Amino acid sequence: MKAKKWLIIITLIVSIVSFIIAFVIGKKSTCIYYDVSMALFGSAALGFIMSITEYYVERRKAMEEFWIQAVNVLKELKKIKHLDLDAPLDLIIEAFGEERSNEWNQMFAMLSEDKEIHHDAKNNLISWYEANIPLPFDENTDTDKELEELYKTKLESYKKSFMYCMDSYQIASSVELGLLDNAYGNLDFIFANRCIRKKAYDSIYDKIRKSVIQFKTEVYHFNLLKDGKGNFPVCATKVSDLDKDYFWSNEETVHGYTNTLIYQNIFDDIDASLEEFRCKIYRTKYEAPKREPISGKMIYFGEDKE
Structure with a gap:
């Protein structure tokens, strides 16, 4: 694209300069420089016209290539998984932190008598289960034992969700962002360069690049965890922060049913910008794409009617 751009500029400059020289010398002059100038003007003007035609073809190809590469990268980024939990996140994180702290306290209990085993976070989470989840217990059930088993099972399930x-x-x-980088670098136009290139950078390219950089930064801690050197509560907190950044939930209550729909807010915004960019390529009217939820769940909070 840059080659076509500079070819237009060079042929235009040569055309203008040669025409000015020929005009200054004059047609009636017998100087050979007049003939040379007119020859240069004719060839440069022809080259300029042909370059303009090729420029618009290459311009469209460059925009199409950027759109294709951005769509491909975004498709891969959209594969990140939503953290779907059935209990408050803060209670779960606190429980994991307490479990890890208790493990360390047990390891160093022989060295210091000040190391105590705490169950505050555990009790808070179990209390939440009792208040919010129907438990099939009766008077013959060993409630403490069942709650302990439920707590362990739930914590193991949460850990798998975080690891997933x-x-x-x-x-x-x-x-890989190499092809996208090259495609963006090729968006170098003569006309509407700021309108197209800058908007593509702000609304598409930069957002994708920052997302990948953010993932790489946080994945460093995840890799340490898998190598046995990391801290699971810290990694769980980082996963929850990423989930808050890249997923958005919307609740709607209809006839006693609460529908919770999950959207990928940042990627949906990029999708909309890509559609707008595509419309510029083919000069069609832009219509904002409908945001599609990636998951959802329904809960009934109404009262049964007799």
């Missing part, structure tokens, strides 16, 4: 999300971020962080 970490894996998805690790995959997303490995997305």
Whole structure:
């Protein structure tokens, strides 16, 4: 694209300069420089016209290539997984932190008598289960034992969910941006350069690049965890922060049913910008794409009618 751009500029300059020289010398002059100037003007003008035609063809190809590469990268980034939990995140994180702290306290209990085992976060989470989840217990059930078993099962399930999300971020962080970088670098136009190139940078290219950089930064901690050197509560907190950044939930209550729909807010914005960019390529009317939820769940809070 840059070659076509500079070819237009050079042929235009040669055309103007040669025409001015020929005009100054004059047609009636017998100087050979007049003939040379007119010859240069004719060839440069022809080259300029042909370059303009080729420029618009290459301009469209460059925009199409950028759009294709951005769509391909975004498709891979969208594979990150939403953290779907059935209990408050803060209670779960606190429980993981307490479990890890208790493990360390047990290891160093022989060295110091000040090391105590705490169950505050555990009790808070169990209390939440009792208040919000129907538990099939009766008077013959050993409630404490069942709650202890429920707590362990839930914590193991949460850990798998966090690890599953970490894996998805690790995959997303490995997305190659080389082709997208080249495609963006090729968006170098003579006309409407600021309108097209800057908007493509602000609304598409920069957002994708920053997302990948953010994933790479956080994945460093996930890799340490998998190598046995990391801290799971810290990694779980980082996963929850990423989840808050890249996922957005919307609740709608209809006839006692609460629908919770999950959207990828940042990627949906990039999708809309890509559609607008595509419309510029083919000069069609832009219509904002409908945001599609990636997941959802329904909960009934109404009262049964007799």
